[in-house]
Amino acid sequence: MRGPNQRIVGIIGAGIGGLAAAITLAAAGRPVVVVERGAVPGGKVAAARVGGLAVDAGPGALSLRPVFDQLFAAADTTLDQQLHLTRLPLLGRHVWPDGRMLDLPADSAAAEQAIGAFAGPAAARGYRDFMARAAKCWAALEKPFLTVQRPGALALGAQAGMRGLLGTSPFGTLWDALGEHFADPRLRQVFSRLSTYVGTSPFVAPATLMLVAQVEAGGLWAIEGGMARLPEALARVAAAKGVQFRLGADVAGLRVSAGRIAGVTLRDGEAIDFDQVILNADPATLAAGYFGAAAARAVPPMPPAKRSFSGIGWAMAGRAEGLDLPRLTVFHAPDAAAELAALTYRGRMPDQPSVTLWAQGRHGVQPAPGGAEGLLALVSAPARADSRRLDQAALAAAEQAAFGAMARAGLTITRDATAVMTPDDYEALSPGTGGALFGPAVQGWQAIFSRPAARTALPGLFLAGGATHPGAGLAMAAISGRLAAEAAMAERI
Template sequence: MARVIVVGAGLGGLSAAARLGALGHQVTVLEQAEQIGGKLGLLRREGFGFDTGPSLLTLPAVYRDLFLKTGQPLEDVLALVPLDPACHYRFPGGLEWDMPGSGPAGVSRAWAEALGPRAGQDWAAFHRRAAGIWDLTRDPFLESPLDGMRTLLGLARNPADIRTVAPWLSLRGLGRQYLQAPEQRMFLDRYATYTGSDPRRAPAALATVPFVEHAFGSWYVPGGLWQLGAAVADRATSHGVKILTSSPVEQVIASPQVEGVRLESGETLPADVVVSGVEAAHLYRDLLPGAEGKGGRRALAKASPSLSGFVMLLALRGRTPGLRHHTVLFPTDYDAEFDHVFGTGKQAGKPSPVPDPTVYISAPDDPALRPDDDHEAWFVLVNAPRHAPDAGMDWDAPGLAESYAHKILGRMAERGLDVRDRLLWNEIRTPADLERNTRSTGGAIYGSSSNGARSAFLRPANRSPVPGLFLVGGSSHPGGGLPLVGLSAAIVADLIGPA
C-alpha cells in the first residue's frame, strides 16, 4: 500500500483518487478551494442553479468504466439523459440548424435537409474519415501513456495509416477537403475550441471530437453536470479516500524522489506518490520551483496556451419559446475571433476581447435549476484571451467586464435572442476570476492548446520526470474535456498499479 496524495479535487484528481483507493492505496486529496469539482462547479443563488463548467458529457463509457472498476455501475448512481437535439446553431447567413442526437446518420440527414443532398453526402464522407482517425489514434494517443514521437512513428509503419491521420494537416484544412458549405466548415471549426485551440492551427486529428459527439451522443445529468464530480468523490470516499478542502498546497517535496507535500499552513504531509490534478504550469512553476521542475517548465515554454472564456450567469424572468438545451450563435467573421483570442493575424501580439464573438448558451429545461417554471437560468460563454496584464490583457481593468457583458447581450439581441428586459441579475466571471478560482494560468481552460502539429507531444506526460510524481487532468496527456480527463486518471492508475 502506497501513501498517495492527490493535489486538486477537480474531476481528474477525484477520478484518480477513486481508482487508486479501489486498488488498495491510502489516498488523501488536497483541494485549495472550499468545495470540490474544480472547473466542474455549481452556483446556486435565489433559487437559480448553474453548472459553471462543462454542460454535457460525451463518451460516457469512460465514466462507466470508472464506476464499474470501483463498485456500482454509473447508472445506479446518476441518471444520464441523452440530448436530442444536442444543440441549436444560428449561422451568419441566416441558417438555423438543430444538430440531432440520433447518431451520425441523423446528423448527415439533418445537413441534407438544411442545405441539400450534397451537404449530407459531404458530412457522411467526413465522418467516415474521422472514424478512421479515431480507430488509429484512440489507443496510442488517448488510452495509453504518450511515448514521445515514437507514438507517431508507430503509425508510420503503414503509409495508409499516416495518410489517414494526416499529421501535417490542420482541422480546417481537413474540413476544406470534405465540406463545401461554409456553414459546415464553420460548424467543424468550432470543435477546435473544445480543446481551447484555433482550427487553423489545430491538427486534423481533432476530427475525432465531432466523431465522438455524434457516434456516442451528448448526455446530461438532471440537476446539473456538477453531480458527476460529487458522485466520483462519493465513490472515492467509499474506498477510504480522505478529501480535505481549504487545504492549498505550497510545495511538492522531492529530492529527487517524491517525499510529500507542504501546505500553505506550513504542515508537511509525507507521501510515496503524489498525483497532481492542478494545471501543469502551476505545478512546475509554483509547486516545484527548483531544479526538479526545470524540465517541465522548459517543455511548457514550447507549447501554446489554450484560450480562456468570459462567462455570464443570467437569471431570467419568463420562458423562451423553442429554446434548446444548447444554442450557438456564430459571428460573421470567425477568423477575427481567433485572431483576437490568440493575438494573431491583424491582432498579432495584441490579444483582446472579441468584438463580435461566438456566443454559446447552456439553458437546461431542468426544474432543479430554476425557482419556478416562469424563470430560466442561462450559462453564457464566449471565447476570450487569457488574463495577462503584463502582455496588455487585464481582465481586472475597471469597468471592462461590465462593458463587455453589455456588448455581448447586445450581440445576442442582434442574433435573435434579446433577454435584456427579462434580466433579473447577471453574475460575470472573467478569465482573471477563473485564474483565481482554479489557479490555472491566466484562466486558460485547457492548459496547453492543440495548436500545431507537435502539440500532442508538448502536452505534459502523465509520468513526470520526478520519480513518484504523476499528472492528471486537462492540462496533461491526453488533454482537456471530461472524457480525456477521465482517461488521464485511468492511465495514471495503471502506471501506479495495485497496492
C-alpha cells in the same frame, strides 16, 4: 520502507482527474488521501450559486460515457446507480445573424438529413464523408494514443500504422480539412467549433481534431441536478472504497527529500508525508513555482504563446424568451474568419464573437418550467500573455457584443442575478496559466506530443488533469487520472 500496497499516495485536487486516480488506486488496494482546497470536490466542474440557483459554470454535458461506466465499475457500482442521465437528442442548435437555424441531431443519419435540408444534397454528402473521416481519426488514435501512456511520434506510428495515421491528415489544419467537405461557409463554421472544445483555433489546430465529431456522435448526456453531481458521485464512491478526503486544505508547496517527493505542506503550515503525489492541477502552475521551487523543474514551463484560449462566462439566474431553446445553442459570429483571426493572431477579443448558451434545465427543445432557470453564456477569449488584467471597458464591450448577438437573433434574457468569470478569475484559480482553460493549445501536429505526460522529472510526482495527456474534456481528464494512477503503481521505489 513500506511495501507497494502500503505506500500512501497523496492526490492534490479533487477534480475529475484526481478523483479518477483515487478510484483507480483504491480499487488496487492502495491507501489514498485527496487534499482539496475547496469545500466540495469538482475542480472546473463547478456550480455557481446565482440568485438562489446552482448554475453549472463549467462543462455542460458528458461525452464518452464508457469511460465513466468503467470508472464506476472499478468502484463496484454503476453510473446509472449513482446518477440519472438523459441522452440529448440534439448536439446543438446553430443560429446565424440572418435568422437561419440548423438543429444538429445526435443521430448521424438524422444530422445528414438536416444538413441536406439546410444547405442541399452536396452538403449532406460532404457531412457523410466528413464523419467517415472523423471515425478514421478516432480509430487511428483512440487505443494507441488517447487511452495509454503518451507514446512518441515514432511509437505512435508503429502502433497505429503509418498508413492509417497519414490517412487522418495529421499535418493539415482543421480549417483546411473542413473546407474539403463543406463548401457552405456556415457548415465550416459549425464544425470548426470542434477545436474550441480544446481551446484552440481551427486555423492552427491539426485536422485530427475531427475525431471530436466522432466522440459527439457517440452521444452527449445531461446529468439530472447539474454537472456538479458527477464529481460528487465520484467522491462518494471513492470514499466508499477507502479514499480519505481533506477538504478545505490548501497546498502551499510540495516537499522534496533526497531527490524525490516526500509530501506536501499546507497553507496553515501542516506537513503531510506521502510516498507519492499525483498533482491534479495545470502543470503550468507547477512550472511557475506555485508549489515550491524544489518541484518547479519537474515539468518544462509553458510559454504564453502556447496557451490555449480562456473565456468569459456569464452564469445567470433568469428567463430566456423569444426562442424555443434546446439545451445548447450557438449564436454564430457574422464573420468567422475575422473572429478567429482576432483570437488566433492578434490575441484580442473579436468585435463580434460567437456565443455559446447553455440552458441547463432543458434536455430537448421545449420551454423551461416556470420561474428562473440556470443559463450560462460563454465566449472565447485569449489567455493573458502577461500580468495585465482585463480592462473593464473591454469586458463591458464583450458583454454588449455577446448579449446583443443573442438579442438580434430574437432571444430576450431577463437576468435576476449574474456571476461573471473572466481570464483574470481563471488565472487566480490556476496561477501561472494566464487563465488558459485547456492547458497547452493544440497547435500543429506535434502539439499532441508536447502535452505533459503522467510521469514527471521528479521521482514520485505524477500529473493528472485536462492540461496533461490525453487532453481537455471530462472523459480525457478521467483517462489522465487513470494513467497517473497506473504510472504511480508501476514506479519502482
